[in-house]
Structures are given as structure tokens and as C-alpha cells.
């Protein structure tokens with residue numbers, strides 16, 4: 001029983017940070033955790049671009065989603081993170097999940113988050129795309145950013161293993177052994193993992209020192225693009241265009257208005273593989289897409305319209 005006048009020793013709120021490169025499955029994991037967790041979970045999401053697709057795709061349900069749009073929370077959005085955390089804490093959640101942008105450094109985000117004395121760190125989880133990790137690491141532009149995302153991760157999910165052939169999978173496993181020696185790696189499809197495993201006590205946690213200096217200048221390497229267009233797309237023509245997008249396009253997502261559907265449909269494109277999801281919940285009948293490229297000057301409209309016009 002608490003004695004009257006005892007100091008206020010309120011328990012701190014556990015925070016977990018979910019990171020990983022563009023399209024690796026972060027939002028998929030967040031949705032899995034939200035679906036399985038009975039606790040009141042506050043969710044902070046950060047998209048690198050003007051359209052925060054992830055906030056719309058997350059099924060947090062109870063209004064505890066806090067968006068951090070248009071930046072990278074590990075660098076330029078540090079102030080935005082502090083104020084979003086303060087708003088989340090004020091809502092009195094049982095825990096907080098932070099999804100970093102696909103170019104963010106999860107351990108660094110965790111360090112910023114822990115500046116708030118109301119929080120304690122639960123886990124830093126980094127997802128890797130089994131089909132694309134080796135190529136991403138070898139890419140002279142993005143490789144360094146991808147490698148740094150494993151710094152200080154408590155747990156790594158090697159996701160999208162269904163999309164990776166045996167060779168790619170082996171190469172991804174070898175890369176993770178090199179980048180994060182001794183760290184637990186779980187191989188997953190659609191980030192399917194029991195939520196109980198994502199609690200600190202359940203796994204062996206290795207404290208890894210992050211790299212000495214921060215890789216500044218994401219804004220020079222990653223170029224966000226948006227396309228808002230009221231003209232509907234022909235489905236077959238768009239599918240053809242999606243199949244021949246350049247390698248420098250790293251990620252494309254948002255809603256596409258087709259000629260044969262009343263409402264725009266969710267498009268998720270990750271390095272040459274894509275799928276369509278549910279229709280948009282709002283009434284806007286226009287295409288709204290955001291993309292990230294590792295080369296400047298791409299014309300998203302021209303790439304997607306291609307032979308359609």
C-alpha cells in the first residue's frame with residue numbers, strides 16, 4: 001500500500017522504435033503489434049515526404065496516432081519528435097511505438113526519445129528486406145544509410161523472405177552477421193512474429209555502441225517526389241509503367257485513381273514489386289502518390305503515364 005506523502009514514483013512508459021529501410025515492412029509490423037496488443041498504444045509515425053501514407057494505413061483505431069510528416073526524425077525532425085512524444089505522453093498510453101522513416105536511424109531516434117524522462121526504452125527493432133538488402137548495401141548512395149539502421153538494434157527481422165530466392169536470402173543472412181554480429185535475427189513473412197517476442201525480457205539484448213558520427217545530409221541523398229493528379233489511370237497501362245520504373249526509384253506508395261473504380265486504391269511499390277490494397281477511406285477521387293528516389297530530377301508523372309497518354 002502506498003503511504004501518504006510518498007514521493008510520486010510514477011512508472012515510466014515503455015517506448016519501442018521500429019526502423020528499417022524503405023519498404024522493409026515497418027508499417028506491416030506496427031499493424032501486427034497494434035492488432036495483438038491489448039494495451040493503449042500511442043503510435044508515432046514519420047514519413048519522408050509530404051503525404052503521410054503510413055498514418056492512414058495504420059490501424060491504431062483509438063486516435064493515438066501522432067504524425068511527423070515531411071522529414072527524417074533522426075535528423076531534421078528532432079524537435080518535431082520531442083513535441084510529438086510530449087503529446088503522446090499527455091494522452092496517457094500504456095506504451096509508445098515509434099516508426100521511423102525508411103531512411104531514419106532507429107537507435108538515434110530512440111536516443112532522442114529517451115531525453116523525455118517519462119519514457120524508458122523497451123526495444124529497438126530493425127527490419128531488413130531479404131530480397132533487396134544485399135543490393136541496398138552495395139549501392140554507393142544508400143548503402144551507408146541502410147547499414148547504420150542496424151546499429152544498436154536489439155532485434156532484427158529479416159522480412160520479405162517469401163520474395164527472396166535462396167541465394168538472396170543467404171547473402172542477406174551473411175550481411176546481417178557482418179553488420180550486427182551476435183544480434184538475434186528472426187526471418188519473417190509480412191513481419192509475422194508473436195507480439196510477445198517483441199518485449200525486452202523475451203530476448204537477449206546486446207548493447208551495441210552506435211557508429212561514431214551521424215550520417216548527415218539525407219536530404220541530399222533521398223529525393224521525395226509527389227504526384228497529385230485528378231486524371232484517372234488506365235489499370236493495364238499503369239501496371240506496365242510500374243514494371244519498368246528506374247532503379248533509382250526506391251519506394252512508391254499512395255492512392256491511385258483508376259478509370260474502372262469509383263475511389264482511389266492503395267498502391268505499395270517496393271523496388272520492382274508491387275501490390276494494390278484497399279480503397280481510400282476519404283472521398284477524394286484523385287491520385288495521390290509519394291515516392292523516394294536516390295537520384296534527383298525524376299518526373300513521376302512522366303514515368304507513370306508513360307504510354308498512357
Ligand SMILES: Nc1nc2c(ncn2[C@@H]2O[C@H](COP(=O)(O)OP(=O)(O)OP(=O)(O)O)[C@@H](O)[C@H]2O)c(=O)[nH]1
Pocket residue numbers: 020021022023024025026027028029054101102159160161162163188189190191251253268269270275
Ligand atoms: N511479399 C511480401 N510483402 C510484404 C512483406 N512485408 C510487407 N510486405 C508488403 O510490402 C509493402 C511495404 O510494406 P510496409 O510495411 O508499408 O513497409 P514500410 O517499411 O513501412 O515502408 P516505408 O514506411 O514506406 O519505408 C506493403 O505492400 C506490404 O504489404 C513480406 O514479408 N512479403
